[in-house]
Amino acid sequence: MTKSFRSFDDMGRAINDDTRQTYDGAFVEGSEMAKLTVFDTPEKTEMPDPEMAANAVQQMLATMFDVFRDTRMEEFAADLAWGFVNSFHMVAKRIEGREDDAAKKLKEMVTAFDPSEIYAVELEDTQLLCQTLEGCAEAMRCMRDHAGEVFRVETGRPFNTVRGSRVSSKLTASVIDGKDYLAARAAKRREDHNPTGPIVAFTGGQVWHDHEQLFDRLDQIKRRIPSMVLMTTGMNKGADAVAAAWASSRGTKLVRMMLETRYGPKAAFLRNDRIASFRPVEAIVCEGSGVQSDFARKMRTAGVPLHVFRIADQAPMQPAPSSRRA
Known part of the structure; x- marks a missing residue:
């Protein structure tokens, strides 16, 4: 009972x-x-x-x-x-x-x-x-x-809305939709939708299970940059979901730069350009597709310190326990 x-x-x-x-x-x-x-x-x-x-x-x-x-x-x-x-x-x-x-x-x-x-x-x-x-x-x-x-x-994963922003109280970190973030910067709207602070960019493939190494690296970055804002490519699974879970657990503001599907096959690469335009101070790339390779190349070209994680370097996947509570 x-x-x-x-x-x-x-x-x-x-x-x-x-x-x-x-x-x-x-x-x-x-x-x-x-x-x-x-x-x-x-x-x-x-x-x-x-x-x-x-x-x-x-x-x-x-x-x-x-x-x-x-x-x-x-x-x-x-x-x-x-x-x-x-x-x-x-x-x-x-x-x-x-x-x-x-x-x-x-x-x-x-x-x-x-x-x-x-x-x-x-x-x-x-x-x-x-x-x-x-x-x-x-x-x-x-x-x-x-x-x-x-x-x-x-x-084990944060609550995320299907679309739009989630401006939060002290209980959890705010999750800002990329469109709201861009609009806030353009109109100089309130801080809720325009979080200030050095941007750490993140992208990764949709298949990823080793969260510990990503948590450790993000923790290291946050110790050096306490006021960081994490900006991801907004996927709801894989490496981006791990990054969102980290932001939620650490009280770090998260900006999800979603795809603008009207651009068709170019949408993901144009999103990489938008993220690069914010001049992130560091970036993390988890191996995935050509989108991640393009992202890494653009970060290197811009001289952004880059942390690269490869699929083969993940720890073995552990079987899920039958129950989360004793």
Whole structure:
């Protein structure tokens, strides 16, 4: 029977001090009053209890894995869990969209100042709407990141969205889609989508199993470049997935430079050019196809220090254990 957790202390290693602090920081009531739509009258409502929210997220994900573990359904647990985490992500995005709309209205009102009492009330309500939605979005992102961390621990790989960016709280590292990154740089948007720091470029084949040597090398680089931003070629399996798992576990911001399929067969090589244009300070290449060979050549031409890993140099693949938990 799955254990029912009743408090942070009961959950042991599942919820640590950093997670507690993140929940406490996310589930903040900026005002006694709340307003969620332009039609609502402000009312006095509270945020959910952060401890109960953390317990609920932990139990939901962990129970799914526990029920399916060591059964013929075990391989499907990860797919279901991904869906749970993605649900938090999609709801957070919808709240963020409403927050953006409210912020635009607030900006328009501030620009067109009106000394009337009606204007003052509407301005105050719009400010409250922005504040309420901002708090709800932060709480939803916090729960999404916590669920994503449970997913990572159980599956060994980080939660990644199918498309778009995932701007995270302190629980996990942010994952920035390449298009968002380029747009943020062009428009000088907020740091969430335009992480600053020296770029370490990474690419590799879609068949790769030895994560330890890649983790070790990335750890070495991060010790020398603590503020590094990892930029990968965005594949969801193989060497790129290993790099994404490292970034998630180390709290390093990750930029996934995805393929622009409209360019056809040239897309992967043009992506290599885009990555090279950011002038990475170091690069890692894991043997794969001609795309990786082209990437290595461009890095060498640009004088970027290069770390090359060959398929034949991987440690032997170890058989997967029957269960992740005792």
